[in-house]
Amino acid sequence: MTTQHAFPAERTAVLTGAASARGIGRATADRLAGEGWSIAILDINAEDAQAAAAEIGANRAVKAIGVGADVSDEASVDRAITEIEQALPPIVGLVNLAGISSPTPFMETTVAEWDKVFAINMRGTFVVSQRVLKGMIDRELGRIVSISSISAQRGGGTYSKVAYSASKAGILGFTRALAREVGEHNITVNAIAPGPIDTDIMGGTLTEERKAQMSEGIMMGRVGTREEVAALIAFLLSADAGYITAATYDINGGLQVS
Numbered sequence: 001m002t003t004q005h006a007f008p009a010e011r012t013a014v015l016t017g018a019a020s021a022r023g024i025g026r027a028t029a030d031r032l033a034g035e036g037w038s039i040a041i042l043d044i045n046a047e048d049a050q051a052a053a054a055e056i057g058a059n060r061a062v063k064a065i066g067v068g069a070d071v072s073d074e075a076s077v078d079r080a081i082t083e084i085e086q087a088l089p090p091i092v093g094l095v096n097l098a099g100i101s102s103p104t105p106f107m108e109t110t111v112a113e114w115d116k117v118f119a120i121n122m123r124g125t126f127v128v129s130q131r132v133l134k135g136m137i138d139r140e141l142g143r144i145v146s147i148s149s150i151s152a153q154r155g156g157g158t159y160s161k162v163a164y165s166a167s168k169a170g171i172l173g174f175t176r177a178l179a180r181e182v183g184e185h186n187i188t189v190n191a192i193a194p195g196p197i198d199t200d201i202m203g204g205t206l207t208e209e210r211k212a213q214m215s216e217g218i219m220m221g222r223v224g225t226r227e228e229v230a231a232l233i234a235f236l237l238s239a240d241a242g243y244i245t246a247a248t249y250d251i252n253g254g255l256q257v258s
């Protein structure tokens, strides 16, 4: 039988792909900082990661660092997590957000594009989770949330096509199987599957016209906000969510009824 461990007052959340100014990760980092987490932003864009961390650290009066790393590269991730472990309190939370879209129709998708999408969206989630889990297992405490997509459930239908859908479906199996292996260490592993969210990942900032088009078929009649997704992730990272694992949370305004 496992025993529950209290959350330490000083604890760090690592967020991959949280550097972009209008992204879900950035909003989530801000939300978690407001809840007292120290923040580590790991992003391919080192400059933006550092700027985002500096701003969040100053606004929220928490410790925050931004580190440049490519999630698909094991050595790069190892360096970044080592730096984070040395600079900040113990890592309790990991949010795997780093991802790229892929609007290419299947028959035009090259092996190179397929591999790139999987390297970032899927291998990156594996590499970062495995590296961060070493410390979580030692401390017998952890929360991991990875970002899948409604595209995995519905087979695209929003912007990206087969490669993206397949990579995001991989996140669901990854989450459930990993949850099974690490539950005994008091570590939860969950996925969220957002519908269309107002960020820049779908080929740039959404115009009002595009948002209106995307809203058709969404029960709530609009696309989601990054703050709404941030709130869900923050809950799944919280001490209160200790009995939720291997779950996929829909957040799509009713676009998918599953």
Ligand SMILES: NC(=O)c1ccc[n+]([C@@H]2O[C@H](COP(=O)([O-])OP(=O)(O)OC[C@H]3O[C@@H](n4cnc5c(N)ncnc54)[C@H](O)[C@@H]3O)[C@@H](O)[C@H]2O)c1
Pocket (backbone or CB within 6 Å): 016, 017, 018, 019, 020, 022, 023, 024, 025, 042, 043, 044, 045, 069, 070, 071, 072, 096, 097, 098, 099, 100, 101, 120, 124, 147, 148, 149, 150, 193, 194, 195, 196, 197, 198, 199, 200, 201, 202
């Ligand atoms: N916006 C949506 O509608 C939506 C819906 C479902 C799922 N998602 C997922 O949510 C996550 C966040 O997306 P977003 O909408 O905030 O987009 P975004 O483009 O703002 O954020 C993606 C981030 O990932 C970073 N990144 C890209 N490649 C990387 C790499 N190799 N290593 C490290 N970082 C890398 C980018 O620099 C960027 O900061 C993605 O995984 C995306 O697939 C988004």
